[in-house]
Amino acid sequence: MKAAIRNEYCTPDQLEIGRIALPRPGDDEILVKVKATTVNRTDCGVLTGKPWAIRLFTGLFKPVRPITGTDFAGIVVDKGNNVDQFQIGDHAYGFFDQGLSSHAEYLAVSTKKAVLRKPENVTFEQAAASLEGAHYAFYFLKDLKLNAGDRILINGGTGAIGNAALQLLKHINVRVTVTCETEFIEVLKSQGAERVIDYQKEDFTTINDQFDHIFDAVGKSSFGKCKPLLKSKGIYISSELGKNWQNPVLALLSPFMPGKKVKFPFPYSIKRSMKFIDELVVNEGFTPLIDRRYRLEDIEKAYEYVLSGQKKGNVVLAFD
Template identity: 30%
Template sequence: MKAWFARHYGGPDVLRLEEVDKPVPKPGEILVKVHASTVNSADRRIRACDFPPGMKTLGRLALGWSRPRQPILGTELSGVVEAIGQGVRQYSPGEAVYAFPGGKMGAHAEYVMFKEAGPLAHLPEGVSMQTAAALCFGGTTALSYLRRAGVREGQSMLVLGGAGAVGSAMVQLGKLAGAQITATTSAGNLDLVAAFGAGRVIDYRHTDVARLGERFDVVADTVGAMDFATAQRLLKPNGRYLAISGAMKEMLGSLRKGPDGKRMIVGPADERREDVIELGRLAARGQYRPHIDKVYAFTDLPAAHAHADTGHKRGSVVVQVAE
């Protein structure tokens, strides 16, 4: 099979398409033929060794000191069950599925192996392969942080960076949880973010949200646009600042509450099979749909990385691996 390898840290030019042995499923394993995947912020950060301030040493220790320990990137995919190992009961060859390998990665390949109880699910009727491939990176992050923040009906939430994969999921899933959503983005994305469900959309280049004079129950920062000290001016008493792109400073700062019970929530998002399944259900009901910015051929994966590097992708960048 073919797979893209990042055997060194660097720009998109470090990626190499290589031929490797096709895996054979062992008992309890499922081999999935990948139809589509994505290139998201995690992929580009790992490939470039571009970690948040204060996190580079920890990032290298966790992910590989001089090169990515897992050279095949890719956190999410859709595809078809190619083969199953002995004892597998929930899946059969030919069934359409979607999956979220998450931090284990490996989705930028023609085939990926999963345990039967792993982070995959049957593709719901009416959900396309491209949509399914983009469900989980932004969706699981949003669900995880909304759950930690206890977002509920009638609360107000400000989403910083409403057009990205995580931001667009946060707008949609926050609204579904009953929150009243205000979101920021650039002028060219105002209508798009409003279509995701934000009741009000602000062009951050022309309006300083820190000076709005308004208070929110939750500030969800998906792009590292501010710090906790700034966010406190925007939070109601007992409000929560979600530092989704937080660095070491935020992790240390989260150990201490701010005034009036205000607190910061930071750290890796949960990677739960239950969330993977739930996102498929929501997509089938039309309650959550990831926005697809561009679609690249598998052979053009470095170009997809280059687009993600611009920092201006809207929603998800999909890579079409197979028809």
């Protein structure tokens, strides 16, 4: 089979499309013919080994998995002796942030991981694109104890995480103000945003408004700059560590600080977030934003585009 392979942490141009033997499913595994996968920001971390902390999970000195890829949607073509929940021919999808070797024509994946039957009402591409961003959005928002009518500002509504967050918040009637570039204003309004700020024309930190919470989904702001926009017990969350790791540090200090706080949630059980997302997808409550599509052979270009920080939602690698 063809797969995107590297043996060291590297840049996209060092990733090679090679031919290797088809994996054989272990007792708890299914063999999946991949129909779609994405190239996402987690993949960029797994490819490059940056930020360094990611190596604690993906291999300290070199990647444990030579094949890249963290999510997939495809068809079960073989299974191990202990697998009851999938039959050959079933459509499956799944995600694992430390790597699934899914940038390949086939993958063998344990059914003990976050792997579910693909909802019938979405395509393989939509299923694969429903996972990474929505998983992080789920965990970044989970601790906010939101109520209908609360107001939240999301910085970066066209990112995979920010766009998923906007859609998740719509379901609990939270009032969302979101930032994006001019071209996407109407798209985000149609997805439920109450107010859209064109970040190329206006700096959101200078607007005359206040929010219960601020979620910087692209990690481009700071607590200090956003503080005036937060109500007295408001919470600031960023998807990035911030300058000098200030966001996790401030989150650790938060219990000792009165008033406005920083939280830095750690996503943990992917099975839990995926179950939540799966139910939303089945009930047509979540439609991932899909940007460009690439072939496996063009994966270098896909990674470069994702690393440019300009993707709108998700970048898909489509097979066939």
